[in-house]
Amino acid sequence: MEGEIEFMKVCCPDCNSEDVYKVSHIYEAMTQETKTSSNVVGVGLGNNGAGILVGTSSSSGETQSLLAKKLSPPANPSANGCGCVLAIIAIIVLIFVSIIVGVNSSGLIGWAIFIFGSIFISVLAVKMFTMKHPEYDEELRVWNKKWVCNRCGTVFILDQK
Ligand SMILES: [Zn+2]
Helix, strand or coil, rough: CCHHHHHHHCCCCCCCCCEEHHHHHHHHHHHHHHHHHCCCEEEEEEEEEEEEECCCCCCCCCHHHHHHHHHCCCCCCCHHCCHHHHHHHHHHHHHHHHHHHHHCCCHHHHHHHHHHHHHHHHHHHHHHCCCCCCCHHHHHHHHHHHEEEEECEEEEEECCC
């Protein structure tokens, strides 16, 4: 749990500014802004690079998406649909194999391969969707520790124990 006191005493390691924000908070505010079109967080390009101006709306969509990319959390591997596509390809291959085998021998063998293959692929697909992703969990853990400086735009990781 992070409280307001903790939020206040964080300093930027580059410029020592206390004007720093937790990346997850900024990202939340930014995604909320996109949804509601309110001016919670504005993003602009300053002289020293990208900066965040909280409370203003002087941002271009392009800059905002750039910063959103910089601050966005790691992609959830379970939600990218990769396993689903692989399962569909595997089933298509299986259908062809079943047909070829079925033509060359008796149709029953083709069906047997198809049915058992489908069960095998289904189990594999379920495993892929429910399996743990330690790299993702680690990335998310690190992302939750990231802070960004409002003055110089430095993104830094703060280990809070
Ligand atoms: Zn700074």
